[in-house]
Amino acid sequence: MFNVHLIPMAENIQHNSRNYRNIRKKLLPWFSRFQRLLPWRENRNWYTVWVSEVMLQQTRVEQVIPFFNRFMKAFPDVWKLADAPRQNVLKLWQGLGYYSRAGNMHRAAQIIVDTYHGRLPETLKEVRRLPGFGEYTGRSVLSLAFNQPLAVVDGNVKRVLARLFADETDTRPSASNRHFQILADRLLDRDHPAVFNEAMMELGALVCTPSNPGCNSCPLQLHCRAHSHGETAKFPVRSAAPAKxxxxxxxxxxxxxxxxxxxxxxxxxxxxxxxxxxxxxxxxxxxxxxxxxxxxxxxxxxxxxxxxxxxxxxxxxxxxxxxxxxxxxxxxxxxxxxxxxxxxxxxxxxxxxxxxxxxxxxxxxxxxxxxxxxxxxxxxxxxxxxxxxxxxxxx
DNA sequence: AAAGCGGGGAC
DNA sequence: GTCCCAGCTTT
The missing domain is CATH 3.90.79.10 (Nucleoside Triphosphate Pyrophosphohydrolase)
Known part of the structure; x- marks a missing residue:
């Protein structure tokens, strides 16, 4: 008769399945209403997901959009990419940075065509063997393209999770990914993995931003431990970058x-x-x-x-x-x-x-x-x- | 575990 | 100027 759990207090913001369910219940409707219209969200297939995910590594959405459109026009499918001269692929990557991404994609495309008949293998173990498929990219492509129940951990997700649970893990070392992967695995909506993953990243990009987060428009405000403690600025904990x-x-x-x-x-x-x-x-x-x-x-x-x-x-x-x-x-x-x-x-x-x-x-x-x-x-x-x-x- | 690897936008 | 972004590879 006392519905105290409908209003999560700071002390109730815990790692428990009821809290997780409430978070998912708020997050997914928020995403369906506020998600951005992005080129790779139209006519989604594993190839467009793959190209966009690789381009988005350490690169902002706004910067990627024109590169993605030019790339898809030049190489509309994996066969076209595999057949292209390396220099043409690099030229399309000019200005995007981290040029090994282009070379890895090109090599992976040739492996996919030659060994897998132009189809992406659909297990994490197999895609992880392809050049340029790390833990994040492997999970994101399989999850977003095939709706596989694999939680992703990128910079956005780490920031959202760190604030949500007031987690003091230093997010700079790549080793921290392992810690946040466990949290993301537990929070993942296994009924809607693709939407959940995108929603977590979109929330990090649009609301739960590094500076001046928009807590007042955040669907998870009542579930956020950092916010309830008035400490959103303290999270995520991130050690200083080495001097240049x-x-x-x-x-x-x-x-x-x-x-x-x-x-x-x-x-x-x-x-x-x-x-x-x-x-x-x-x-x-x-x-x-x-x-x-x-x-x-x-x-x-x-x-x-x-x-x-x-x-x-x-x-x-x-x-x-x-x-x-x-x-x-x-x-x-x-x-x-x-x-x-x-x-x-x-x-x-x-x-x-x-x-x-x-x-x-x-x-x-x-x-x-x-x-x-x-x-x-x-x-x-x-x-x-x-x-x-x-x-x-x-x- | 740590270092190498681009470029741009927000502050 | 500093920080950080839908990270991966090599050592």
Whole structure:
């Protein structure tokens, strides 16, 4: 006769099945009303789910949308993706970052076509063997595409769970995923796993945001331990990120007639498979004028005539900050540039630059120096104003 | 367990 | 400027 349980008090917000049921009962209607209209939510199948989930790794929804649409138009099914040249896949990924995702997807597509006749294997154990299918992606594709009862744990889910249960586990280490996976497994709505997983992530993206969470419009407000304690700002607990290093490098823009030298980075490692003007790292910078460092690159390309240096480019990566100092060089004949750590060298006219997959700092540089590139394209290298000189006597 | 791996938007 | 995002792979 006393319906005290209809109003969950802080003390009643526990890990128990009644509370879980109440949470699911609030969460799913909220999702059906407030979910966003997203391209990968139309005509859903495992391929569209897969492409979107991979693109969404460490990447916001708004940033992914145009990339997803272009990608699906170019590679509408797994056979088209498997048959495409790697460079085409990388080009579609240009600007999205974490380029190994594109290579892994491409390899996985070929395995799916060659070994599984173009069908995705439908067990977690099997999909986890495919390149790029980690614990999250394996679970999300099987859950969202086939409605399998597999709970997912991403950044959103960890944040929602940490606040919901005032859980003090440090969410930064990847090892914390194991802890939150157990909580998510228990909370999962096994009757509606796909909707539940999407609802948890959507709640984290739209309401239970990292800063200034919208608790007043949250369907789980009455069930949230952090909110009931007035401590939403304290959750999730997250240790500080390590400091970023600063790395200086020189890149050589080598001109031969109306062509430029482009180099392809090895498939593994930073910006794997992408093309750039060849670089050498010069950290630590020797002096403020960079003169000895300019000499270092001139020694590597003794055939080159030094024209001038351009304004540096700064670019921030996940774990370091890069400062690239471009040098403009001129050669009479197309040189080889051997033993440089690159997988391939190609001389290209400036109009063809846009055909190559280029990293962000290259796009910045090309945009800033568009006038210069135009002069080169017209074959007017001699009209480029020369500033400074590095003597070959220093070789 | 820890480190390497992009880019952009919110604050 | 700092933080963090629908994480995976390698060591």
């Amino acid at each position: 290093r600063v790395v200086h490098s020189i890149c050589a823009i080598i001109i031969c007639d109306n062509k430029l030298l482009l180099a392809r980075k090895p498939d593994k490692g930073l910006l794997g498979g992408m093309w750039e003007f060849p670089q050498i790292e010069i950290t630590p910078v020797v002096d403020s004028g960079n003169r000895p460092d300019n000499l270092r690159i001139m020694k590597k390309i003794p055939q080159a005539v030094y024209l001038r240096k351009l304004q540096y480019i700064t670019h921030t990566y996940t774990h370091f900050r890069a400062i690239v100092h471009p040098l403009l060089l001129n050669v009479e004949k197309e040189i080889e540039l051997v033993g440089n750590g690159y997988s391939e060298i190609r001389w290209t006219v400036t109009e063809q630059l846009k055909k190559y997959p280029l990293p962000g700092w290259m796009l910045k540089l090309i945009k800033r120096e568009s006038e210069l590139l135009k002069i080169i394209a017209d074959g007017n290298v001699k009209k480029i104003p020369v500033a400074g000189h590095v003597s070959v006597a220093y070789k």
